[in-house]
């Protein structure tokens with residue numbers, strides 16, 4: 001049964017919920033990977049709803065940037081006091097969830113403290129460093145951020161300019177920002193809130209540059225919060241979204257920190273100026289891999305927010321007629337609306353499943369690395385690079401379609417979809433610009449094909465084994481695995497096409513870099529197809545593992561939407577494999593699958609169990625009572641505090657009066 005049904009709800013939504021064929025709490029357990037986490041999310045939402053001081057002081061769209069930062073800080077401070085009674089403090093998922101519930105998605109002064117500041121200390125700090133800083137950070141006696149990107153360089157970490165030069169005589173590192181382009185730029189919470197930061201700077205010992213390394217750096221006085229001498233710091237100004245966060249700039253002038261402030265679990269500088277290399281050259285990048293490994297789930301949830309709003313609203317919005325001319329039809333009954341929304345519901349589920357998988361893979365890698373085994377780093381880097389790129393891009397597309405699916409009201413901030421869009425598409429850029437990350441995955445694909453060419457196919461990892469197969473005929477009546485083969489065909493032929501292009505250019509005498517650049521559009525296409533194949537196969541495996549038969553049935557229906565939509569979407573890559581009759585068959589299967597999933601559409605989005613507080617959308621309210629609340633929302637807009645504004649008395653009225661003369 002659908003657990004969202006309550007008396008007083010919009011009857012159209014109740015009708016939808018009654019048509020659902022499964023239990024939404026059971027589905028939530030599948031989405032969030034365990035009944036325990038799903039249950040904890042409900043309990044936390046419930047507990048938060050009963051604490052008046054944690055409620056929004058006014059709707060976010062009516063707040064200025066300063067008010068958003070103030071509100072985020074107010075709630076963060078209250079939460080810090082209340083957290084021990086509300087969540088399991090050791091659970092990162094619960095910590096993220098409660099912050100998102102209480103403060104929302106627009107960012108806040110502590111948003112990066114848990115996800116980018118604490119993890120490098122915990123994984124790259126020595127035992128003594130952890131003893132010194134971890135407890136303080138966890139108790140929030142200090143607030144931290146992660147300062148890597150510079151005004152002149154973000155993608156290309158080799159060109160970062162900030163230096164940390166070891167001074168043997170004082171046993172200190174001297175930090176400098178030698179140029180305007182070397183100013184740190186973008187770090188969240190740096191602008192006004194953080195007093196400490198992980199700073200990525202080039203380590204220079206005895207005039208030798210060992211490349212970017214992480215340093216623990218105090219930025220502000222712990223009593224006065226004033227910037228310390230030698231530090232220039234401030235906010236970079238308003239952004240497309242995320243305006244509850246104070247992204248900042250930071251410069252150093254001969255700023256000294258003790259030798260012990262370089263995070264030295266992996267790389268070390270000894271007191272006499274010796275340098276000990278890390279066990280893997282890119283181990284310092286592992287904080288980024290951690291964040292990327294979490295992005296598929298995070299982004300899947302952003303998409304889930306937008307779809308919850310659009311699908312619920314589409315069930316109460318009546319517009320136009322089908323057969324019955326006596327009553328307008330729910331817009332959710334239009335095939336175009338279903339085609340716009342249902343494949344995105346399937347993607348949101350798929351992204352979340354992939355996200356929990358990559359979080360698990362990262363946790364395993366962390367254990368391996370702590371035990372000295374770094375062999376899995378390249379695989380996970382390649383996987384998460386591709387996944388963050390494809391998922392962020394498709395999430396952005398899905399959210400924008402959701403907005404348009406809400407017609408005019410979707411354009412109002414009352415829908416809140418534009419804010420979700422702005423926040424989510426930040427992910428196309430942060431943690432590695434998408435094209436750059438697709439090209440990282442492409443390196444891995446090209447290397448894999450070179451292994452096949454060199455007769456070493458048996459050394460290929462399971463994720464790229466399909467590159468060596470040879471599929472040329474497909475029987476499409478067999479279900480998901482046949483669709484997977486179609487996708488494998490597309491991904492494989494594109495990966496070979498791109499690699500061969502690169503190799504041909506190389507063989508023509510072109511430099512490696514130029515040849516790579518000239519093949520790069522084809523290479524990024526290969527990376528996208530490879531990643532979409534991974535998403536599809538993870539979705540199939542996940543559905544296969546579900547035990548509850550009612551849940552499994554509806555997930556298979558959703559999977560059918562996914563596989564048919566995805567294969568239609570890559571039609572151009574499978575022309576050599578599928579006949580036009582087979583393409584027509586798939587197209588028809590897609591339309592049938594849209595109809596099949598229709599009665600469960602509202603229950604599928606209800607199963608994300610995103611509370612009204614977290615959704616912050618008038619259109620997406622659980623009770624579906626949209627129109628009266630839209631009117632209330634508009635009336636509460638600060639512009640309506642007065643009937644006659646100064647803009648009128650000062651300018652428009654005199655203008656009109658003058659024109660009358």
Ligand SMILES: CC/C=C\C/C=C\C/C=C\C/C=C\C/C=C\C/C=C\CC/C=C/C(=O)SCCNC(=O)CCNC(=O)[C@H](O)C(C)(C)COP(=O)(O)OP(=O)(O)OC[C@H]1O[C@@H](n2cnc3c(N)ncnc32)[C@H](O)[C@@H]1OP(=O)(O)O
Nearest residue numbers: 096099105110111114155157282285377381430431432443
């Ligand atoms: C208390 C509050 C709690 C929680 C918060 C709660 C709520 C928040 C509310 C709402 C928000 C909700 C969710 C969103 C949450 C957070 C998001 C908010 C803000 C975002 C924060 C953003 C932070 C950042 O952006 S940090 C900066 C990130 N920067 C980057 O990613 C830079 C990208 N560039 C690179 O990574 C590298 O430069 C590179 C592109 C990989 C190239 O590196 P390099 O030149 O060194 O290497 P080569 O290309 O030459 O490759 C050589 C070789 O190395 C391999 N390689 C590269 N990287 C790795 C790696 N990481 N691991 C393993 N191997 C690697 C590479 O593949 C090559 O291999 P081959 O030679 O074999 O090919």
Ligand SMILES: Cc1cc2nc3c(=O)[nH]c(=O)nc-3n(C[C@H](O)[C@H](O)[C@H](O)COP(=O)(O)OP(=O)(O)OC[C@H]3O[C@@H](n4cnc5c(N)ncnc54)[C@H](O)[C@@H]3O)c2cc1C
Nearest residue numbers: 146147148149153154155186187188426430431432433435
């Ligand atoms: C909301 C948000 C929050 C952020 N938070 C933080 C933070 O907390 N800490 C932090 O350190 N940073 C942060 N960043 C910065 C972010 O990590 C960088 O913006 C990102 O890594 C991209 O780097 P860039 O801005 O230099 O883009 P650029 O590299 O300048 O990209 C510009 C264009 O050049 C292209 N390009 C660049 N290199 C290549 C290449 N090799 N091949 C092909 N094309 C290329 C890109 O595809 C892109 O189209 C944040 C950014 C945002 C938007």
